[in-house]
Amino acid sequence: MNDKLEPIEAAKLFINKHFPDCDGALLAGSVVRGQHTKTSDLDIVVFDKKLPTSYRESLIDFGWYIEVFAHNLISYKTFFQSDYQRARPSMPRMVAEGVILKDKGVLASIKLEAKQLLDKGPEAWSLKTIDMKRYFITDALDDLIGCTNRAEALFIANALAMDVSEFVLRTNQQWIGASKWVVRALQQYDQAFTDQFVEAFDSFYKTGNKDKIIELIDGVLKPYGGRLFEGFALGKD
Template sequence: MNHPSHPRPRIGSDQTAADIRAAGRLVSARYPEATGAVLGGSAARGQSTASSDLDITVLLPDHGRRRREVLRHDDRLAEVFLNSRSDLRAAFAESRTTRRATALFLFADSIVLHDADGHVEALRQEAEALLAAGPDPLTRAERDAQRALLTDLVDDLAATSSHGDPHEQLAVADRVLREAAHLLTAHRRRWNGAGKWLPRRLKAADPDIGQNLLDGHLALARHADPTPLTTSVMRVLNLTGGPLREGYVDR
């Protein structure tokens, strides 16, 4: 299982250099006890602007208190995740079971700001290895539960039409897309996402069916037609064992 490569940031670009300086000043001023720190998010991908916030993970001594802080420093908004090594390893392990790898991506796809003891680089390598391995496979019980839920949702979706309540239809369609993405990415043993990362992770997991799901959701939003999305969801269900109605037992 390969973790899709991400282009390394253009360290020499003016904006990336400014982001690194701003993040470094913030860490030095606010967290003098830090043993390491990395800059992630759009800055690490070379996609930030002067108004982008800074995503910083700070490595604390082993007795440090895990927390998340949102603050402004030198007129730059920053989201700071503070963790000890054991905290980070616990978050990494949790990513395997939740199949959401926010902590892994933030740490693996990052720029090192500070690494006093070499722990940051070791953790980065661990995160990269876990990303490449992919999330844990679905158990049979997890797969069947997800199939049953998605079958129920797609039945609700198929029952809607342009003559029904458009708010209800959109609400059901949103849930259908999320659950179909969860089942498809889990089946492919690829990482799931939320918000803007849902379509990105979905297309990375399965470019064909993932794009069909997204196009079907868009068609419903534009034309109140559930058929394309329903058809795409049935492809996901058939790939994972088929719709599950009669005979399902939730153990």
């Protein structure tokens, strides 16, 4: 990235060019966390009371791919609430972590709101939800165990990885993630478990051996009653 401006310098120039009258702006994402790569972009959150609604836009400027998340001083709350309900706090995390590029006195309260939401954690799953998730994980695991088609088994394993990571995190009232944030969320919760999780699926992808995945999932489900099939019902009075 030697041919680019430094992230904060580029972000400030971008704000001065495109949002000179905004009420506040933050630089967030991987460049702030020190996790950026040569393909990373700049995530910039803008707050402007004159905007009629929130929007997202992708641009290229000052040598960077830039993702803009623009909000007025009320519309961001809808995204905070949506992220809370789906247990993926993308917007609150960007705001809480974000480095201030510009502020007319609005960001302290918004950052505090984001931090409080993150600290609160997602809503706890009900026993009914836990049982439903156990059932679907059991069903997928049975599919994997019995599968003799390598191509199909790859996609069953992919689905299991997502379902099991969600189960572990949500039953421990942790935020979940998508894509690279699946592993990051697991690491934030329990590094030792994450290592076991990655090893189990990596072993399967490399060798086709399912034993470590089966052992992992049985260990995850055991505190909640283990695999669930007989007696499970959905939609029945």
